[in-house]
Every structure is written in structure tokens, then in C-alpha cells.
Amino acid sequence: xxxxxxTPKFQVLKxxxxxxxxxxxxxxxxxxxxxxxxxxxxxxxxxxxxxxGTTDKGEVPNGxxxxxxxxxxxxxxxxxxxxxxxxxxxxxxxxxxxxxGQGTRLTVV
Amino acid sequence: xxxxxxxxxxxxxxxxxxxxxxxxxxxxxxxxxxxQQHDGGAPTFLSYNALDGLEETGRFSSFLSRSxxxxxxLLQELQMKDSASYFCASDNxxxxxxxGPGTRLSVLP
Numbered sequence: 001x002x003x004x005x006x007t008p009k010f011q012v013l014k015x016x017x018x019x020x021x022x023x024x025x026x027x028x029x030x031x032x033x034x035x036x037x038x039x040x041x042x043x044x045x046x047x048x049x050x051x052x053g054t055t056d057k058g059e060v061p062n063g064x065x066x067x068x069x070x071x072x073x074x075x076x077x078x079x080x081x082x083x084x085x086x087x088x089x090x091x092x093x094x095x096x097x098x099x100x101g102q103g104t105r106l107t108v109v
Numbered sequence: 110x111x112x113x114x115x116x117x118x119x120x121x122x123x124x125x126x127x128x129x130x131x132x133x134x135x136x137x138x139x140x141x142x143x144x145q146q147h148d149g150g151a152p153t154f155l156s157y158n159a160l161d162g163l164e165e166t167g168r169f170s171s172f173l174s175r176s177x178x179x180x181x182x183l184l185q186e187l188q189m190k191d192s193a194s195y196f197c198a199s200d201n202x203x204x205x206x207x208x209g210p211g212t213r214l215s216v217l218p
Contacts, residue, residue, distance in 0.1 A: 042210040050204040100151040
């Protein structure tokens with residue numbers, strides 16, 4: 001039982017490059033989430049999807065787009081990466097209890 | 110807007126009891142969760158309170174007072190492995206959840 005799987009684990013981008021972070025869950029959860037966590041800080045909600053076919057903005061959506069591809073998969077896209085997007089990104093899914101992926105450590109230079 | 114407040118740091122000795130408080134101002138409040146995060150790791154679920162009162166799970170207990178917009182996490186018989194960051198998170202409309210800034214707990218021998 002894999003839970004929540006995120007890829008990649010590490011990534012270095014140049015300013016202006018684009019990339020997509022992938023997330024998949026095998027727990028049949030309706031709700032999925034993307035967070036970013038900066039050093040010494042809490043997790044800030046970027047986007048969420050309460051059910052398949054819906055997505056909504058969270059606290060810090062600027063510079064990001066998401067796609068809820070199906071019930072299992074929820075991807076996060078950076079169209080034009082900026083140094084301010086250097087962070088650790090976590091995907092999560094839940095009913096009541098949230099399960100998190102292991103994180104993607106992204107550096108934008 | 111939505112905001113949660115927690116103390117930034119707490120220090121205690123092995124075997125002691127520590128309480129981490131959380132106050133919240135959110136719309137569509139459904140419940141309060143607590144998560145533990147070790148350095149370099151992903152958050153892991155500890156508890157969820159939807160109703161007022163105390164929930165106990167082993168050495169950890171969590172309390173919620175909806176009328177006071179307040180909750181706390183109580184950790185008993187502290188162990189070195191409990192040194193971590195602890196986050197409260199509000200469940201809003203049963204759809205998204207927003208994290209507090211986190212409390213770093215240091216357990217001393």
C-alpha cells in the first residue's frame with residue numbers, strides 16, 4: 001500500500017523554466033492538496049481539489065496551476081519558475097486524516 | 110481570512126508533560142487536526158477533534174473548545190523521539206485545511 005507518491009524528490013530549475021510535480025494516491029480519497037513549506041515555516045496551501053473534476057485556490061496560488069487528472073492523480077505545474085518558488089512541496093490526500101507524500105525539494109536558481 | 114496561532118517553541122525534559130496551544134480564526138470551521146513533523150520528513154497525523162472535549166490516543170491527547178476557538182495538544186511521558194515540530198490545522202467546510210505556523214518541541218535528557 002503506497003499511500004501518496006510524489007515525483008520527483010529533488011529538482012533544480014533555472015529561472016523561467018517550467019515543470020510539473022506529480023502526485024498519486026491509492027486510498028480512494030476524494031480530496032487532494034498541494035502545500036509548500038519554506039525553511040522553519042508552516043505549510044501553506046497552494047491549491048486543493050475537494051473532488052474529481054474540481055480545483056480551488058488556497059492561500060498562495062500565484063505562479064502555479066493544477067490539474068486533477070482523475071481521482072488518483074493531482075499535478076502541480078510551475079509555468080515560469082522564480083527563485084521565490086524555491087521550497088519543499090508536499091502533496092496530501094485525506095478523508096479526515098491527511099496522508100502526505102515525501103515531498104519535492106525544489107530549488108530555482 | 111483564516112489564521113491560526115501557536116507558540117513558536119517549547120522545551121521540556123524527558124518524562125515531563127507539555128501542552129501546545131492553538132487558537133484559530135477561520136470560516137466554515139469543521140474541526141481541528143494535529144500533525145507531527147520531524148526535520149526533513151513529511152507531516153504525520155496525530156489527532157482530529159470535530160467536537161468539543163478531549164480525545165486521547167496513547168501518550169497524546171487533544172482538546173477542542175469551539176466556543177473559545179481554541180485547542181491544545183497534550184504530550185505525556187515525553188521521550189527524546191518526540192522532539193519535532195507540531196502543527197495544528199483547521200478543517201474548513203470539510204474541503205480544505207489550513208495549517209498553523211508550527212511549534213518546535215525540544216525534549217532534553
